[in-house]
Amino acid sequence: EAGVTQFPSHSVIEKGQTVTLRCDPISGHDNLYWYRRVMGKEIKFLLHFVKESKQDESGMPNNRFLAERTGGTYSTLKVQPAELEDSGVYFCASSQAFNEGLYGYTFGSGTRLTVV
């Protein structure tokens, strides 16, 4: 089966601009997660979708970040306006309900965002 696909793989934008990251989960996976790794820090949770609904958005840093998952398929994460501290690698992961323990979460390769 195809894995989790993220694009772009890299993005360099200027402070104040807008960037939209996209994640295509594995087909049939209802659960979709966004995580972020800032330089020198651990991977941190941002939010969790179950189908098109936000199950948990406790990790979203502020209201400059907007995540959507229309139709319960792909998801987008928009940063507007971008700040220097938003630089990092943004990972998307997906899973089937009830199978997370057996198969874990499947992660994409990430989008490396650099804000200059």
Add this chain to the structure above:
Amino acid sequence: EDQVTQSPEALRLQEGESSSLNCSYTVSGLRGLFWYRQDPGKGPEFLFTLYSAGEEKEKERLKATLTKKESFLHITAPKPEDSATYLCAVQADAGGTSYGKLTFGQGTILTVHP
């Protein structure tokens, strides 16, 4: 707040030299402890899930064990291709049927020299 601490931060081994990585955790009710492997430029790749103290799982040269406070990833006779960052993550028991978010440690960078 759930916390995960991994040690050492980096580990250099000679091929064939066995060792262990440590993952200490505090969590409000453990639902699962996950081990992942991450190669440069890639996303984390699932290795194991452990659920309760005393549980062990093996995959090729890797064996993961779990106690009430920590988990170990034992690497037996490593090869250069085992070089990667190894990540530990915990999932708290928040109720419901969906597992929910992972809390990660910073990882251990393992380098195996031929």
